Amino acid sequence: MKLEDYIPVVGAEYINQLERLARPLKGLRVLNVNSTKKGGGVAELLNRTVPLMNELGIEARWEVIEGDAQFFKTTKSMHNSLQGDKITIPREDLDHYIEVNVENGRKLSFDADIVVIHDPQPAPLIRYRKEGQHWVWRCHIDIARPWRDTWNFLRQFVSQYDCSIFSMAKFSQNLPHPQYLITPAIDPLSEKNVDLPNSEARKIVESLGVKLDKPLIVQISRFDRFKDPVGVIKAFRMARKFNECRLVLAGGGATDDPEGEEVYRQVIQEAEGDPDIHVLMLPPEAHRVINALQRCATIVMQKSTKEGFGLTVTEGMWKGKPVIGGAVGGITVQIYDYRTGFLVHSIEGAAYRIRYLLNRPEMMRKIGKSAKEFVRSNYLITRNVRDYLLLFHSILYGHGETIVLEGAE
Amino acid sequence: MEERAQAKAPFHFKEFLIIRKPTGVEASSLRELLGVIRTIDDDVIFHHMYRGYLRHDPQLWDYPNDFARWAKNGLESQILAEKLANVNPFEMKNVGDVRQSLIDVIEDFLWEYQYIPPVRPGFEFHFERSTGIILPTDVTARTLPQFCDALSRCGVSVIYYHFFESRIRLEENRDDFSTWIEDNFGLSDLASAIRKIDFYLYSLEDLRTKLLRMIKYYVKHGRVGRHT
Incomplete structure (x- = not known):
């Protein structure tokens, strides 16, 4: 490039x-x-x-x-x-x-x-x-x-x-x-962030066995306790009682992260038997898949309890999506309530904001647009x-x- | 106003970029903030009170200085945010005066209000300083239309350097733009109108729009517009 x-x-x-x-x-x-x-x-x-x-x-x-x-x-x-x-x-x-x-x-x-x-x-x-x-x-x-x-x-x-x-x-x-x-x-021209035609993005996501028949909630992050994937599942289940939706938890591993396997097993166990929850362990080079998942998402989640900066938040915002993020680390300087997404402090808060956004499509569009410009200027x-x-x-x-x-x- | 009137000396546009430097000092309550404001170095106060223009996104613009923004976002106290936002550092002689004004506002607030809101977890105030780097551009202007053209295309840091930082550099509370217009074209009425802008409240993008509108109106009509 x-x-x-x-x-x-x-x-x-x-x-x-x-x-x-x-x-x-x-x-x-x-x-x-x-x-x-x-x-x-x-x-x-x-x-x-x-x-x-x-x-x-x-x-x-x-x-x-x-x-x-x-x-x-x-x-x-x-x-x-x-x-x-x-x-x-x-x-x-x-x-x-x-x-x-x-x-x-x-x-x-x-x-x-x-x-x-x-x-x-x-x-x-x-x-x-x-x-x-x-x-x-x-x-x-x-x-x-x-x-x-x-x-x-x-x-x-x-x-x-x-x-x-x-x-x-x-x-x-x-x-x-x-x-x-x-x-x-983030790099806007990398495989993970470059513009993808809608048809290609949908095709990639469907090839993972994820049907695009309902609003899609997506959290992309390593399987790490601090990313609270189990908390995301709980929040999703609370929101799903009132709104049809699917959840994708997709994470890559890194060669310097031996703990990932263990957390992944916990998440699989939590999601077992639920047809609306898709847990995907992605290889490190699955950048285009992550790109497609974020583009097909209705809402991007990053419910971390500890975070360095939270580049997955930036990536979601760059794709024009409203992001719900844990109020920790660098997420607090990227998400401004009602303007670039929502900060949450609990599983209940995450569930509430999922419901709130799913019922306000116009607000989702407005927040997504604003979030993209914020990333263009700063990240x-x-x-x-x-x-x-x-x-x-x-x-x-x-x-x-x-x-x-x-x-x- | 003759559009082609040439300046005696061209205007050289310069950019001003900063790199932020955290100090490791934080405040997790209003009283702690007050304590740090009393003693921390001048360049830290300067960074938080003057250089917010370079750091805050126009679409998220609400208050011009970091202490007011923190009062709103960290303490969730609109009252204190409003009071701190009214501390205009550009009206003051030096950073020492700015520091004293901040202390006065916070002490008054602590005295007046029985309930001091706690800081939202994760929103503690972190004190910073910054290094500023003045960078030449290849852009110059000799006429007002050229000036407007350059101003409409330049990065916002150019506006900060020539309109905000200049007031400290020149120690006369003057901006480079109006000084150049007055010295080179003798347009003291336009220069005076520019100096009257309530610039403290503007984001850099807002200010660009305002300046362009004023100067273009003057070039077209030969006088200062009433509502530009």
Whole structure:
């Protein structure tokens, strides 16, 4: 995908702005490191951002660390406890986590001016920083109320970075370096978000065994407790007493998420024997299927109880759908009641808003239209690229208050 | 008004982009908010009181500053939101005065109302600062029609930089647009009308529409319109 392909979506002026911002950064070497090539929002974002950066003249690279089952089990526990679970990770697992990073560090080339480390998995790589480099820790998860033991352990690495980035102000921490805020974004031209003809979308959904004979409620997310899939089923059943509808719970797995299988089994058990509930475990590359499901949805749900940012909310809004989301994490900055969707705080609240919307088709259309424009202005990948360019300028200018670029004196 | 009248010096349009920087400081009650406002750095107050224009979506626009928006969304107190929305930082000499006005409004509110609403869970106030980056554009204007054409097509951050940030930069509470129009075309009546806009209440898109309407009317009729 080329930058010019985004002109019909965001306008020529926006792309021109990116080019002007990138001009003084030409040749800057930027390395991104994370722990999975496929599955999850981080990989999807890097997959598109890195080529766009290169087109803008930045020499951007993306490396992935490798780990065994014990490593990913530990990082999953770490992930959950940073999101608030009281999990004490055994010392031997933490030692193994560091060892795996040391092994990866020996193999990777850190030849770059700026190194961006994504999430906790590769955080200990900071020990490989060379003089003159700028290392950035990019946290994509909801770390607003971390379990102290885990955060104190991780903080010893994070505090060595030159700066950190969080997805929301509420996730920022007491750290001895500048912190930045970059909200995530979606790619409107990716297979998951690109426009699909209605007939194709319907065909894809029907091929999954989902009949489009009733209003469709769709939640797309990993099978993860924090996404509350069982709560969605309960809310759906409460709403269905009064309105005919179907529910699709579809989730992908990610290579760094061993807990997914277990939650998936719980959901299957809860939905067993109900012909209106479809539980689909999708492979990581099922982007077009997700796109089709969201486009065929009458209402998109994201009833999370913990959330980093909630890109599935953004995706649903981009498809012009009203989204009902849990009032947590980044969902609260995307959904504004009656304008871009509805925030809910309980299963009952979710059921109420499903009923409320199903009985107001005109409001659904209005909210959906408004939600799409909101995403266009705030949460597309072009804005993510812009924020990174601004960050690079800020780093190179010593994190100052105001920066006057050449030609703007 | 001669449409082709040339400016002595062209107007160079510049963009102003910000990257937000959370401080890690939050307030989960009105009293906590007051405590932080009393002591936090000036650039944090500046960010929340002046730079909201760059961050808030026009379709969700209600109050111009972050404290008023929080009072409405976080505390669900319309009364406090209205009072805080009326603290216009552009009428004040410096951030210190803005800070004092906020303190006065909140203290009055705490004194007057027995019941202080709790913060909605998940809607705590998170203090931020920002780094501003001034970016040159390739766009210049030498005539008023060229100016209007450029203004209609530019990003909204151009309007923020030349109309809002300029008041702090120039320390005269003046915007770059009216200054250029007055200095280059001698149109003090148009410049004066632009300076009288109650801009504090406008979103950047609203302001673009307002400015274009005023200047285009002037170019066509040679005078300031009554209801433009």
